[in-house]
Amino acid sequence: MEGCCQNLRFWCHYSRRAARGFDGIPLVPIPICRFRCPTAGHGTTSYLPPFLHRYLHYLVAVVEVVVEQMSVAGARLSELVEVDGPSLETVVRWNQELTSIPVRERLLRRLPPPLPDRRAEQTEQAYTWRAAQALRQFFSLPTPVTELLQWSRLTLMIRYFVAH
Secondary structure: OOOHHHHOEEEEEEEEOOOEOOOOOEOOOEEEEEEEOOOOOOOEEEEOOOOOEOOEOEOHHHHHHHHHHHHOOOOOHHHHOOOOOOOHHHHHHHHHHHOOHHHHHHHHHHOOOOOOOOOOOOOHHHHHHHHHHHHHHHOOOOOOHHHHHHHHHHHOOHHHOOOO
16 A cells, blocks of 8 residues: 555545434534545545544544543543433443553553653553553644544454555
8 A cells, every 4th residue: 555645546535424412412414525536446435524533423622531531631421421412332332442451551552662651540541541642642643532532443353454
């Protein structure tokens, strides 16, 4: 796939209807561009705007606040979820998937030494969050921490695996 990204061609677009804000109300459908690589077997890819995550149907800001409050601040579910916001099941799934140990291990492999120390009082999820923050700071990335967590989670899936 070397140099593949330079060959992408506009293919089509679709409307993403499931994006939701803090209040849980769906946003106006957002047009998403799809691109196709002319190299045989490479297929298509979509470009998502920076305020959306792949497979997460709430805005990045919503996911970021919820996961950080649960993982780092130790907030209870009942303190996080608004009446119309993400369901309890969704919030638990975000926290479990995005701050899991395999996600953290993937992030730590990308970081050069010294790795962030794990504090005794820190939960596994909070340490994963700190690893994502450290990676973001090391590479001076403007992306949210949850984008790194989501990227790491997806690279664990065979479909999205990219050897680095």
